[in-house]
Amino acid sequence: MAPGIKKQTTARKGAGEARQGTNGSRFEFPPAESSGYLVRDAHRALQWLLGKRIADYGITRGQWYFLRALWGEDGLSQRALSARVGMMEPTTVIALRSMEKAGLIRRVRSAEDKRKAEVWLTPKAKRMRGELLKVARSVTVEAEVGIAPDDIRVAQRVLAQMTANLDRIKR
Amino acid sequence: MAPGIKKQTTARKGAGEARQGTNGSRFEFPPAESSGYLVRDAHRALQWLLGKRIADYGITRGQWYFLRALWGEDGLSQRALSARVGMMEPTTVIALRSMEKAGLIRRVRSAEDKRKAEVWLTPKAKRMRGELLKVARSVTVEAEVGIAPDDIRVAQRVLAQMTANLDRIKR
DNA sequence: TCCGATTGCATAGATTTCTAAGTATTATTA
DNA sequence: TAATAATACTTAGAAATCTATGCAATCGGA
Numbered sequence: 001m002a003p004g005i006k007k008q009t010t011a012r013k014g015a016g017e018a019r020q021g022t023n024g025s026r027f028e029f030p031p032a033e034s035s036g037y038l039v040r041d042a043h044r045a046l047q048w049l050l051g052k053r054i055a056d057y058g059i060t061r062g063q064w065y066f067l068r069a070l071w072g073e074d075g076l077s078q079r080a081l082s083a084r085v086g087m088m089e090p091t092t093v094i095a096l097r098s099m100e101k102a103g104l105i106r107r108v109r110s111a112e113d114k115r116k117a118e119v120w121l122t123p124k125a126k127r128m129r130g131e132l133l134k135v136a137r138s139v140t141v142e143a144e145v146g147i148a149p150d151d152i153r154v155a156q157r158v159l160a161q162m163t164a165n166l167d168r169i170k171r
Numbered sequence: 172m173a174p175g176i177k178k179q180t181t182a183r184k185g186a187g188e189a190r191q192g193t194n195g196s197r198f199e200f201p202p203a204e205s206s207g208y209l210v211r212d213a214h215r216a217l218q219w220l221l222g223k224r225i226a227d228y229g230i231t232r233g234q235w236y237f238l239r240a241l242w243g244e245d246g247l248s249q250r251a252l253s254a255r256v257g258m259m260e261p262t263t264v265i266a267l268r269s270m271e272k273a274g275l276i277r278r279v280r281s282a283e284d285k286r287k288a289e290v291w292l293t294p295k296a297k298r299m300r301g302e303l304l305k306v307a308r309s310v311t312v313e314a315e316v317g318i319a320p321d322d323i324r325v326a327q328r329v330l331a332q333m334t335a336n337l338d339r340i341k342r
Numbered sequence: 343t344c345c346g347a348t349t350g351c352a353t354a355g356a357t358t359t360c361t362a363a364g365t366a367t368t369a370t371t372a
Numbered sequence: 373t374a375a376t377a378a379t380a381c382t383t384a385g386a387a388a389t390c391t392a393t394g395c396a397a398t399c400g401g402a
Contacts, residue, residue, distance in 0.1 A: 004337050005212055011238065011316050018209050026281050033327070034307075035217075035315065035323065036221065036307070036310065036311055036329060037395070038330040038331055038334070039210060039213050039217055039219070039330060040214060040218075040309065041209050041330070041331075042213060042331075042333050042337075043210050043214040043246075043256070045259070045333070045334045045337035045338055046206075046210055046333075047206050047211075048337075048338060049337055049340060049342075050207065051341045053342070057242045060357080060358090061357095061358085062357070062358055062359085073363075077380075077381095078378085078380075078381065086212070086215070086356095087359075087360095088360065088361080089361075089380080089382085090359085090360075090361085090381090090382075090383080090384095091358070091359055091360075091381085092384060093315050093379090093381070094357090094358075094359085095358085098357095099223060099227075099398075113368070113379090113380085114367060114368085114380095115366070115367045115379065115380040115381070116364080116367095116379095116380065116381085117357070117381070119240045119379080127251075130231060136207070137194070139207065139264045139337075140206055140207055142203055142336060142340060143206060143315050143333040143337050144206065144333065144336070145336050146332065146336070147329055147332050147333070150390060151325050151328070152206065152329060153325040154205060154243055154322050154325045154326060154329070155206070155325060155329035155330065156204070157205075157322070157323070158211070158318055158322050158323060158326035159206075159209040159213045159326065160209055160212075160213075161317065161318050162213050162216070162217075162314040162318070163209070163212045163216045163315050164218055165313060165315070165316050166213075166216035166217065166310075166313065166314050166318070167216055169220060169252070169313060171220070171223045197393075218392085231387080231388085232388085233388055233389085246348075248351090248353075249350070249351060250349080250350055256393095258388095258390095259389075259390060259391080260350080260351065260352085261351090261352075261353080261354095261389085261390075261391085262388070262389055262390075264351070264352060264353085265352090265389085266388080267390070284350085284397075284398070285397060285398090286349065286350045286351070286396070286397045286398070287349095287350065287351085287397095288350080288351070308402095343402100344400105344401100344402095345379085345400100345401095345402095346399100346400090346401095346402105347384100347396075347398100347399080347400080347401100348397100348398080348399070348400095349377105349397080349399090350395105350396090350397080350398100351384085351394105351395090352393100352394080352395080352396100353392105353393080353394075354391105354392085354393080354394095354399095355390105355391090355392090356375105356389100356390080356392105357388100357389080357390075358387100358388090358389080358390095359386100359387085359388080359389095360385100360386080360387075360388100360396090361384105361385090361387105362383105362384085362385090362386105363382100363383085363384080363385105364377100364381105364382075364383070364384095365380100365381085365382075365383095366379100366380085366381085366382100366387085367378100367379080367380080367381100368377100368378080368379075368380095369377080369378070369379085370373105370375100370376080370377070371374100371375085371376080371402085372373100372374095372375105372376095372379090
């Protein structure tokens with residue numbers, strides 16, 4: 001998804017000429033100072049690099065989060081997996097279908113409750129764990145280069161608090 | 172996009188039973204402490220609430236970023252708009268098509284350079300500016316409730332630095 | 343000046359995600 | 373215990389995004 005785009009925020013005006021808003025300052029709410037925009041840009045940059053790196057192992061970003069959850073806890077039902085990963089169930093169905101085709105998981109109908117489908121990693125997927133977690137960590141490490149560890153801790157706490165604040169809001 | 176999902180990170184085990192990874196600790200690289208996961212979660216929460224709120228005005232998230240750019244600088248070419256918004260050109264084509272149909276913009280073939288399509292806001296879109304920027308700000312404000320302003324500034328600086336770090340990496 | 347490169351937009355096709363609705367199984371309750 | 377509700381997964385359809393490619397207009401160098 002996330003492209004190799006570096007946003008161009010400064011207006012370089014040429015012959016064509018573009019007009020400014022009518023309300024005085026160009027933005028009452030400048031994107032560069034908005035947490036929303038900053039989070040969005042960081043998200044795109046992180047996702048893009050992670051996607052590039054795991055693609056070398058034939059893994060897509062859509063599969064990544066499910067792999068990660070299953071490495072921690074194998075044999076989950078699809079619904080439980082959806083909850084762990086934070087995606088809706090139809091999304092899980094599609095991701096698991098591609099993972100089954102790629103030989104990363106098997107789906108087993110539960111014996112006790114025939115509604116449930118247990119998802120189990122294949123040996124192949126288990127073997128990839130160490131290498132792929134190293135890849136994920138490399139992305140984080142490279143993102144945090146040159147930033148004071150104390151500041152990173154503050155930022156992490158702020159992000160978690162923002163998410164918690166928003167999750168409490170229904171609309 | 173972003174759903175009203177609250178991720179369930181704690182494993183509540185029932186009868187079905189799931190098995191843990193084989194490498195000692197459950198995660199060598201726990202999601203809850205990874206900047207990547209924290210950014211992703213915050214991003215989803217922010218996008219979801221913004222999407223809900225602007226939907227009341229008939230605006231989709233796909234249209235939002237383009238509106239925002241045009242409120243700041245009207246009459247941009249499609250390519251310039253793509254760069255401002257940070258999206259690829261085909262994405263811009265699709266978003267602008269929906270915006271034209273919704274009566275938010277007009278596309279005008281440039282007189283000087285017939286390749287270019289200038290994108291101009293309609294009066295309707297201009298009138299929505301104040302109200303919609305207020306909506307966007309409300310999302311940010313609610314996200315930041317109870318967080319020390321100093322910490323927010325640190326977090327913003329960290330996010331910007333992380334994005335800059337990553338943007339410097341090709342792969 | 344003319345032809346190849348560049349620029350600007352569009353199309354095609356794939357992926358990832360969502361919401362809404364459908365089906366099968368299990369649990370509850372009158 | 374039969375009808376109803378809840379649960380678990382699936383399908384259908386739409387939206388937003390990407391990569392790769394195509395076409396038309398413009399520019400630049402021989």
